[in-house]
Amino acid sequence: MSEITLLNGERFKKDTLIDLLREDEFYYGYMAKAALSSSSIKMLHQSPKKYKFVTDYGSPDSQALRDGWLFHTAILEPDVFNDQIFVDVQSKNTKKYKEALAEHGKVFTQKEKRDAERLADAFLRNEQALRLLDNSEFEVPACGMIGGYPFRAKADVLGKNKIVDLKTTTDIKGFPYSARKYGYDIQVYIYCELFNVPYTDFKFGVMDKGTLDIAIYDVSEEFYNEGKRKTHEAIEVFKTFFIHGADLDNYCLTGTL
Incomplete structure (x- = not known):
């Protein structure tokens, strides 16, 4: 049975680690620093300084992330x-909201709930979108080695000959541009590697938060290869600054305009 050595030196049998990854506390807590992921690779490709800051101190919970999480759970984990x-409030700045936050640690507004339900309802009424979910498992974890380093991932939807990631957007026709801007090509490459599926089996199910339009995007070989290139470039950055100990203060971009 194969073993995986994590960034902190701990070793796990792969099957044991996958079972542990099913728990959100372990996946998003312990493993956040013990393995790389598509999110960390995106940060490393953007800036090793950003990766270090977020790894050390965490990142704020943006409204887009809150909305995306609620949309996912409304569909995949009702x-x-x-x-x-x-909480039934008009603003997160109200005393009632802050008291609920202090008591429960994680709370949402009724407006956020209604918005998520509106999106999920539109998605689940669409026959093509529903077919993305047929005969599949949801929130499926995976782990493995890429470039000699441990990685983790969690597929929104995994079925025979398909892996699907759900996204929300404010401009569905601009999604092909956004997919490159936000490094979704990196996600495609890493997920295909860890779940051992070809890029031709990967699809994005995209929901426009304004119009409620839905789009289903396949992945091209060029998109996959671009993600592969970015991933391995980011791994080299990780090795340079976080394995070999190069001074981050001396990190400097160069170029010609």
Whole structure:
């Protein structure tokens, strides 16, 4: 049975590690520093300084991330969605919201709930979108080695000959541009490697938060290869600054205009 050595030197049998990764606390807590992921590779490709800061101090929970998480859970994990604490307030700055946040640690507004339900309802009414979910498992974890380093991933939807990632956007026709801007090509490469699926089996199911339009995007070989290139460039950055100990203060970009 194969073993995986994590960034902190701990060793796990792969099957044991995958079982542990099913728990959000382990996946997003312990493993956040013990393995690389598509999110960390995106940061490393953007800036090793950003990667270090977020790894050390975390990152703020943006509204886009909150909305995306609720959309995902409303579709893929409705029991989890229904278990959330929703506060009936007009603003997160109200005393009632702050008291609920202090008591429960993670809360949402009723407006956020209604918005997520609106998106999920539109998605689940669309026959083509529903086919993305047919005969599949949801929130499936994976782990493995890429370039000699441990990686983790969690597929929104995994089925026979398909892996699907759900996204929300404010401009569905501009999604091909956004997919490159936000490093979704990196995600495609890493997920294909860890789940051992070809890029031709990867699809994005995209929901426009304004119009409720839905788009389903396949992945090209060029998009996959671009993600592969970026991933291995980022791994080299990781090795330079976080394995070999190069001075981050001396990190400097160069170029010609």
